[in-house]
Amino acid sequence: DTEVTQTPKHLVMGMTNKKSLKCEQHMGHRAMYWYKQKAKKPPELMFVYSYEKLSINESVPSRFSPECPNSSLLNLHLHALQPEDSALYLCASSQDLGTGGSPLHFGNGTRLTVT
């Protein structure tokens, strides 16, 4: 069982659709992350929130829009995606940002397919 919950598990969307991925954690962690992972590749950092403020944006296209409504929730809004955006989207949290030894706890991910 994972302590970071992501919904939906699977998502198929067209290039003109708007959808959102959701992530929730109740471990009291103050840092939350969005990663993108392609098959047989390591996770690729997209965004980091620290204390509900966007801390890192790794030059992600604007068709991906993150949102952190509160310390437990993290959303990723998707609009006008491309087929190459199909991937496993992972949410993670850690106790804090900028603290060594604080491992990331990952959710089970959303498998996104863009048609």
Add this chain to the structure above:
Amino acid sequence: GQNIDQPTEMTATEGAIVQINCTYQTSGFNGLFWYQQHAGEAPTFLSYNVLDGLEEKGRFSSFLSRSKGYSYLLLKELQMKDSASYLCAVMDSNYQLIWGAGTKLIIKP
């Protein structure tokens, strides 16, 4: 640039021992993590090393040598369920995680 190297794939026999190596060159060092990832699933945290030496946790151990930029993950008494990818990740001076490409471990009966 920052770089983490680990073997692409390894094969081992059930009940045996396997060592997965990781070498790194990063801008600063704030610790090294090992994660396990089964196909189609999320990575799960295995171990963390920040000081030189061996950290043991059940069947899994992880070793670090900062002077050599080297770590290994040692898996003992291998079980079929250990078939997975093992990811080495280093936290750099900016507390950013730099990920290796992962080692796919195949366990044979």
